[in-house]
Amino acid sequence: MMVKNKIYSLPKVLSDNLEVHAKKFKPKALSQYIMRLSNIYQNEKKHTPWEDEGLKTAYLTYFLPLNYLRSQAVIDRIQKNNSLNAIGSFYEIGSGPGTSHFNFLLNNFNFESHFYEISKNAIACHKELLGALSLSSMPCTWETHSNRPESHLIEKNNALTLFCYSLNELNSLPAWVSNAHNILFIEPSTQVSSRELSLIRNQYLKLGFYALAPCTHQKPCPMITHSKKDWCHDRIHVKLPAWFEDIENHLPIKNNTLTFSYLFLSKTPPKAKLDHVARVIGDTQKQKGKTIQMICRGDKREFLSWVHKDKINQYIERGSLVQLPEDIELKSSELRMKKDIKCFS
Numbered sequence: 001m002m003v004k005n006k007i008y009s010l011p012k013v014l015s016d017n018l019e020v021h022a023k024k025f026k027p028k029a030l031s032q033y034i035m036r037l038s039n040i041y042q043n044e045k046k047h048t049p050w051e052d053e054g055l056k057t058a059y060l061t062y063f064l065p066l067n068y069l070r071s072q073a074v075i076d077r078i079q080k081n082n083s084l085n086a087i088g089s090f091y092e093i094g095s096g097p098g099t100s101h102f103n104f105l106l107n108n109f110n111f112e113s114h115f116y117e118i119s120k121n122a123i124a125c126h127k128e129l130l131g132a133l134s135l136s137s138m139p140c141t142w143e144t145h146s147n148r149p150e151s152h153l154i155e156k157n158n159a160l161t162l163f164c165y166s167l168n169e170l171n172s173l174p175a176w177v178s179n180a181h182n183i184l185f186i187e188p189s190t191q192v193s194s195r196e197l198s199l200i201r202n203q204y205l206k207l208g209f210y211a212l213a214p215c216t217h218q219k220p221c222p223m224i225t226h227s228k229k230d231w232c233h234d235r236i237h238v239k240l241p242a243w244f245e246d247i248e249n250h251l252p253i254k255n256n257t258l259t260f261s262y263l264f265l266s267k268t269p270p271k272a273k274l275d276h277v278a279r280v281i282g283d284t285q286k287q288k289g290k291t292i293q294m295i296c297r298g299d300k301r302e303f304l305s306w307v308h309k310d311k312i313n314q315y316i317e318r319g320s321l322v323q324l325p326e327d328i329e330l331k332s333s334e335l336r337m338k339k340d341i342k343c344f345s
C-alpha cells in the first residue's frame, strides 16, 4: 500500500531563529530542561516556564515548534472551508511566546491582534521573536492580566478567539467566551482534554454556535453519546530540523507524529451541506480479512471498512475529509467501501 501522508515541517525563518536559542545550551542539558518542563505540565496544571532561563529555552526550542506544527495542521483543516478568510480580528488567551501569531503571519493571515498572557516574560519573548523573524504584523496589543477581552470588541469584526494549549491551564472556560463570534481550541490529545472539548461542543451548540471542524455535522458528539472512554483527536506526520533532532536524541520520545485535539466553533453557519462527507478520526486498524478506520459524520460511532479480497489499495490520511459514495453499503457500524473514495486531506 502506498502511504502518502503530508509531512509538516517548520518554516526556515522560524527554525533558524529557534536554533539560536537552542545553541545557548548543550543538547543534553536542554533535554533535561525539556524533561523537567514536561513533568511539570503533566503534574501541575498551572506552572509557567517563563521565569527560568532553562525552562524558557526548553519551551522555545521544543514546545513552541511542536505547537506551531499542530496549529499549522489545524489552520490547514479549517481553511478547507475558507473559514479564516472572513476573520477581522484575533484574540488569543494564553498566547505565550506567540506561537500561533507567527503561524498566522507566516500563512499570510494578518489580523489586528490582542494577546492575553499572564506572564510578562512570555510577552517579552513574543515581542523579541516577532522582531527577530522580521514579520510585519497589523497592530497588536498585549494584556498581562487574565481579565476578559471587552465583549463589545470581541463581538464585532468577526473576531476569532483562540485557546492553544491554554484552556488546560485555566480553571474553567470563562463565560465571556460565548460573546465571541468564532472560537478555536487546540488542546492536548489526552482523553480528558479531548472529551472536555466534546462536552464544550455540545454545550455551545445550544448557545447558537455551529461546530465547523473537525465535525461535519451539528448532532451530539458520538464520542460522548456512545462511549465513556473514546476521544476525538488528530495526528499528523512531522519532520523536525537537525538541531531539534540533536536534542531529541537525548529524550525518551521521538516526534515522528504529533497528536492534538481541536474544535472550531462559529456563529456563522456552515457554507455547504455535508451530507455525504465524513471526517476520518482514527488510524487504520487491521482486522481478520478487513481494515477499518473510524470516521465521524453524525451522532453514530462509525467506521469505514474494506475487505482485503476486494484489493482496495487506498491509504486514507487521518484528519482528512472523505466523500462517501451515496450507495455505500452499511453493515452495522461499518460503511463498506467497494472502491477507492475521494479524500480531501
Ligand SMILES: C[S@@+](CC[C@H](N)C(=O)[O-])C[C@H]1O[C@@H](n2cnc3c(N)ncnc32)[C@H](O)[C@@H]1O
Residues within 6 Å of the ligand: 048, 063, 064, 067, 093, 094, 095, 096, 097, 098, 099, 100, 116, 117, 118, 119, 122, 145, 146, 163, 164, 165, 166, 169, 170
Ligand atoms: C502551554 S502555554 C501555551 C502558549 C501558546 N499558546 C503556545 O501554543 O505555545 C500556556 C500559556 O498560558 C498562559 N496562562 C496561564 N494562565 C493564564 C491566564 N489565566 N491568563 C492568561 N494567560 C495564562 C501561560 O503563562 C502560558 O504562557
